[in-house]
Amino acid sequence: MKSKKIVLFLAVVTTLLSLYYLSFTFIDYRVQQQAEKQAMDAQGRVDFDKSQAYLMKIWKKPVCNLLGTVYTYEEVKERSLKLGLDLQGGMQVTMEVMPVELVKRLAAYPTDSLFLEALQLAQHQREQGTTTSFGKLFVTAYKRLAPNGNLKDIFATTQVGTYTFSSENEIVKAIDQAIGKALDRSLTIIGARLDRFGATQTTMQKLPGSERIQIELPGVTHPERVKKLLEGVAQLRFWTVAEADVYGPQLEAVNNFLLDKEKATISATLPKALTEEEKTRRLPKASIIKKICKDTFPYRLAYAPEEMGQIDAILCSKAVKALLPKNISWMWDKKAITLGDGTKAVLLYAIQSSTTNQPLLEGDIITNATQSFAENGKPVVMIQMNQKGARVWKQITANHIGKRIAITLDDRVWTAPVVNQEIPNGASQISGDFTLEEAKDLASVLQTGALPVPLRVVEEAIMGPSLSKVAQNQGLMATAVGLGLVLLFMLIYYAKGGIIANVALLLNLLFMVAILAQLEATLTLPGIAGLVLTIGMSIDANVLIFERIREELAQKVSIKEAIQRGYTKSYGSIIDANITTFLAGAILYYLGQGPVRGFALILMLGIITSIFTSIFITRLIFSFFIDTHPTPHLTFSYPTLPRLFKNVQIDFIKNRYRFYLCSLLFIAIGGCCFYHYKGLTLGVDFAGGRSYTVHFCKPIDASLLKEGLSNRYKESVEVRTYGANNVMQITTSYLRDEDVAASDKKVRDTLVAVLKDLTQLEENNNLSTGNYFHITSSTRVGATVAHDVQKSAQKAILLAILGIFFYIKFRFSRRGFGLAAVVALVHDALAVIAGFCIARAFGFNYEINEVFLAAMLTVIGYSINDTVVIYDRIREKLANKAMDITPHIINDAIRETLSRTVITSFTTLLAIIVLFFFGGAALQGFSFALTLGVLFGTYSSICIAAPLLADFGRKFFATKQVTKQ
DSSP: OTTHHHHHHHHHHHHHHHHHHHHHHHHHHHHHHHHHHHTBOTTSOBOHHHHHHHHHHTTTSEEEEETTEEEEHHHHHHHSOEEOHHHHOEEEEEEEEOHHHHHHHHOSSTTOHHHHHHHHHHHHHHHTTOOSOHHHHHHHHHHHHOTTOOHHHHTTTOEETTEESSSHHHHHHHHHHHHHHHHHHHHHHHHHHHHHHTOOSOEEEEOTTSSEEEEEEETOOOHHHHHHHHHOOOOEEEEEEOOHHHHHHHHHHHHHHHHHHHHHHHHTTSOTTSOHHHHHHHHHHHOSOOEEOTTTSTTOEEEOGGGHHHHHHHHTSHHHHTTSOTTEEEEEESSOEEOTTSOEEEEEEEEEOOTTSOOSEEGGGEEEEEEEEOTTSOEEEEEEEOHHHHHHHHHHHHHTBTSBEEEEETTEEEEOOBBOSOOOSSEEEEOSSOOHHHHHHHHHHHHHOOOSSOEEEEEEEEEOHHHHHHHHHHHHHHHHHHHHHHHHHHHHHHHHHHHHHHHHHHHHHHHHHHHHHHTTOEEOHHHHHHHHHHHHHTHHHHHHHHHHHHHHHHTTOOHHHHHHHHHHHHHHHHHHHHHHHHHHHHHHHHHOOTHHHHHHHHHHHHHHHHHIIIIIIHHHHHHHHHHHOSSOOOOSSOTTSOOTTSSOOOOTTTTHHHHHHHHHHHHHHHHHHHHHTTSOOBOHHHHOEEEEEEEESSOOOHHHHHHHHHHHHOSOEEEEEOSSTTEEEEEEOTTTTOOSHHHHHHHHHHHHHHHHHHHOOEEOSOSSSSSEEEEEEEEEEOHHHHHHHHHHHHHHHHHHHHHHHHHHHHHHSOHHHHHHHHHHHHHHHHHHHHHHHHHHHTTOOOOBSHHHHHHHHHHHHHHHHHHHHHHHHHHHHOSSTTSOOOHHHHHHHHHHHHHHHHHHHHHHHHHHHHHHHHSOGGGHHHHHHHHHHHHHHHHHIIIIIHHHHHHSOGGGTOOHHHHHO
């Protein structure tokens, strides 16, 4: 072997660096164990809030001394292997820019009716999942509504960056440029907010090809607080509160209108047999207007929180608007209060604006905001204004002595104090009924500034720490068992050669994990699946080499010569097989998101490291034995152990039509099941909706929950066991098109209410005592995102198949090879889908989601891996490129490679089956798809892809030389 010293140097350096990089991961694990110990009670339960608080406490403190350098926990965490949310708990949020308001700000005449209608049409098209830019959608919509209209007039006096609105193309460019800049600015502001919030190891990125931001927040235990922090535009404004001495009669008229409206609604629901006196007596108790706070809160009304939407609709009606001047608007208080009778209510303020609907002051004048405490000990926010703001504020407070000024954030009133005196220096205090967290968050958003454009949450996933801990343990178990079984098989089947292959496999695993840590990649549950899968697949190269060496040894050549020929003759097959699998991984990485990209990264990384260890490291070890021992005693089998598939005499070409028929029959049965069950069970990332994982204290009947939830939601509901009969995964499309926080609460509250009714259990976060159930994780995907994921899945599979077709065609110089390979790949994909449908008929209902997409692309890459090895052997048997491919050549190629094909599939199946039984419910669908894929991929390589070469005929394999003849 040439360049042995270089390979040895690289191997030693890589091993030492890997151990160094992974040492930070072990230190991090030790610190987290200490945190859990600090947060553990006498019964052994861990309070994750206390654990997180402990880690934040030592965040800046030294925790280790490594090679003479002291590292704080923050520095250790930066260098350690990062775990995904599914392995450590936390929250993932995908936010999307809402460009309508931004475009309105750009327009000189934003009230034009056709302009507004075009904006709504463009927004509607955008929500359908189109990849066209919003600027182009808007301009196209406007031209459709007003063919003779001129957008340049609407944007006549505005300019963005270097683009002016001088033509339609310039309008499109300017709008898209403004959206891009707003997205960049939003990313910066959100990052600053999260830093002040105290979030650690936050990951933020712009999703390619979209106007979305994806944020991962490991360890977060208060998701609702984080959502408010992220979604708040932070548009701080100061308004005059409409007082009784000016607008008293009009406000009283509005109040009476609301009372009459509500009394009429409630009267219609009361029994007709009641007398008028009984009806009058019941009305005050039944009315949704809990109390008119004339004395305590002059001309601020208070209503039940659940009726805010209904009140808003009434206030927007023409009848109410006619009662008030145009400069009066309505704003709700930031949260509900408790009235004297114990009922909850939200205050409604009448806000007076200028004739141009402008506030007294905007929040962009704030230069500093900090959380502090008032004299009574309550949390407040201290703000400092710039010179211009201080001057205007001085004038405003002088003119409003004895009056109220409402301080609003994103059109919610945070406080409305009475001005007692003029404030000269711009230093003011925002007080209210704040909690400490609310005061800190308000100071944070005011300090970092307002978002340039509204953002909405279109996708979110919340993973509880208890469930993620279970997933982490299951992932480690699956890796350990899978690794152990593969090592044992190689040791038994290849004797001393198996020992050398196992050394390479262990080094491969070490290198992979260390590189992941160094690249600051995130290890997720699908990533662990990728590790387990790589363990099984990385043996492939050594199996190819060892089978070749066995063939040479059977020809009675020396061990040195056999090893050299084995490596030389295997290089082509190894490279071809790994390139096709790498291609599938690259496509998955490019089009996938989140955990799926993590899986693709590990798959590609595993291919690179396995080639290095399986070829160069093993060759180096063999060279050492050959150089140091005149007659090295290296064995590749035990004499007492028979060689598998050595003398197989099956005529694969003769029986090919039987194979074709079996495949068609299986796919047809799957098609019937598909029709019977009306398709596959789509996960929320493909169909949109919400998914909850619920842990019960006792076994639960899934069909009972499905029936009860379907009746309440009036929508499609899927309920299935999730690893155990007391853990259920509940998926619903109810209100999936609504992305507002109110719909999230409504769906969850309905779920909790139904679970209480059906199970007679109470919701409780304590998972060890009492009759309880607990929602341990939740996921929400908007319809727009789901549509995008479906399109990405279709594109990924199509690109993978086309890419492999062109590579095979190029590599083997005959288009028949590429065509036969593609037919086999389509066969594998259909067979896997048919297998899922048939499994559903037997009660095994697995979801089709992004992880399933990862499995399908892996199947495509793995299946072509086997096919390429057979094709390489066929090419090797051809004396020249002009030779015909005969059935005899195809049969011999299949038989000679059969041992390698079956053994590599077997080792891969060992790892996948372990993943199915030990990887947990989250990976069962994934591992089931891989199991089917490996089985059908192996079958199709032997019985479909190779025999098809005999059916396509000479014209598909003609070379230029043959064509000339």
